[in-house]
Amino acid sequence: MALLQIAEPGQSSAPHEHRIAIGIDLGTTHSLVATVLSGQAKVLADEQGRVLLPSIVHYSKDSISYGDDAKAYLTTDPKNTVASIKRFMGRSKADIKFQHPYVLVGDEQQMPALATEQGHKTPVEISAAILNQLKLRAESSLQHPIQGAVITVPAYFDEAQRQATRDAAQLAGLNVLRLLNEPTAAAVAYGLDQENALDHDRNYVIYDLGGGTFDVSILRFSQGVFEVLATGGHTALGGDDLDRLIVKWARKQLQLDQLNDFEYAQLILNARQAKEQLTQEESVQLQVLENTLTLDRATFESIIAVALDKTISVAKRVLRDAHLSLDDIHEVVLVGGSTRSYAVQKCVAEVFQREPLCTINPDEVVAIGASITANQLIGNQVDGSLLLDVTPLSLGLETMGGLVERLISRNTAIPVARRQEFTTYQDGQTAMLIHVVQGERDLVEHCRSLGRFVLSGIPPMVAGQARIEVTFQVDADGLLTVSARETTSGVQAQIDIKPSYGLSEQDTERLLLEGFTFAEEDKNLRHLNETKVEAQREIEALEQALKLDATLLSTEQLSDLQQAEAALKTQLQSNDIKAIEDAVQALKVHSDAFAASRMNQHIDQALKGTKLDDWSNSN
Secondary structure, X not given: OOOOOOOOOOOOOOOOOOOOEEEEEOOXXXXXXEEEEOOEEEEOOOOOOOOXXXXXXXXXXXXXXXXXXXXXXXXXXXXXXXXXXXXXXXXXXXXXXXOOOOOEEOOOOOOOEEEEOOEEEOHHHHHHHHHHHHHHXXXXXXXXXXXXXXEXXXXXXXXXXXXXXXXXXXXXXXXXXXXXXXXXXXXXXXXXHHHHHOOOOXXXXXXXXXXXXXXXXXXXXXXXXXXEEEEEEEOOOOHHXXXXXXXXXXXXXXXXXXXXXXXXXXXXXXXXXXXXXXXOOOEEEEEEOOEEEEEEHHHHHHHHHHHHHHHHHXXXXXXXXXXXXXXHOOEEEEEOHHHHOHHHHHHHHHHHXXXXXXXXXXXXXXXXXXXXXXXXXXXXXXXXXXXXXXXXXXXXXXXXXXXXXXXXXXXXXXXXXXXXXXXXXXXXXXXXXXXXXXXXXXXXXXXXXXXXXXXXXXXXOOOOOOOEEEEEEEOOOXXXXXEEEEOOOOOEEEEEOOOOOOOOHHHHXXXXXXXXXXXXXXXXXXXXHHHHHHHHHHHXXXXXXXXXXXXXXXXXXXXXXXXXXXXXXXXXXXXXXHHHHHHHHHHHHHHHHXXXXXHHHHHHHHHOOOOHHHHHOOO
């Protein structure tokens, strides 16, 4: 009897076929690619043995150069040499306030293009060029086509920034298996090695300071499951900013007001070199135009203290979000090239009262974790840890009174779906505007708008009778889809949230910090708006009833009722909750009596023409 070959769902039908998947760390200053070979994750080098690809692209009239070849043009042709493009991804032209040598083209509220010798290039196109170089490196090294890729992003990238990253990968011809948060990738790289050795829960802090972004996450590892308890970060804080702080200090020392693009680019390179040398030396010489400054460790620490304080502030907030204390943390993992700095390591050790882990090269750990995840997702490995990422900010929609109804709270494990029912506000309403927002505040005006769409075709009904089922679904990449369906008729509509630009640095800080700062104020504002909405409902219901049955009231009763209604309308123009509530109660004295008269009339009409025997014999 012949045997029939079968395969597990999602696995190759050929049992000995090994699918090739890669993990890519698309970094602000450097990018790299890794894969799993013979059960071991390793980074892939180029023909010169270099594993780090500078995230730089140079455009000349006749050619394009990448990485180290493009790096040389930073000082000679800065306008056409694009570096740190990750900072532009998913952000509007108006959001880009940091100094750069590029000519930005486009609308203020859209993601800009950069003017180059080869025309206008968008951040998505430039990122795609970098990703394509990594793909070619992998194909050359492995001598095999790439069948899937996991690409890492900062945990605090919002939907627009994540979507821009996915678009860049697809433009580079990559099959994106998943977008993975960088701290989570680092946890994979470290946690899987210790999986079998752990017999109890352990909590980790992943401190990730890269070239242009900062993330910190609290992860719990329990029985083979990684769960992100809380996450936080800064979309524009990294090694680049440390370099800029050194430049700012140098300019102040020498009273240099203006630098041209060439001078600024050269000074940035010198500052970066000095920063790296201080990891091994007590003091270094910093060349500034025709001058030389001495930069020692103590001065360096004071210069960058403002940036490191920001990272520690975020770390402490995330620790509070996870409801943990320093005693609950077992290890602190350092990720990102900027954590090579002795000053960063010293700061983290002092705050967390323990020496941080740095056994895996911090430049490589994210790519290694991504390659392990890619190997699992492509079907080569079915065991291993389970990843539970989280949403960085709350997601909800606008309800009456400009209030936010949260459907998915921040730090909710993803993928996730939430469903909630809403109803119409007015009689005969046939359409509803669904306004999706993101943030921690209770009022829409204080949150960020993600998108709007209209559910039309709702059958005309009495207010409150329609049932609108709204579903929020966040996939494993952190991308949001919102759908709405009227349950009685089945009409539905949906939107994939793809805003045209991401959160600026200020917006990111505002959405989180204001959620804490204005918690009590938001509570009072929500109470006020809810009170106003209920009062308005009371007025509208009363006016509908008066149209039908005003004749049930005497002239005096009608006058008293209308005076109480007018008094409530006047109070609705104020923000005095107590006065509004008192006016509602004063109106209820008259409206309740009117409601009782209407009920008696309807009962009389229902019973008219019937006899007592009709009721006694009804059974």
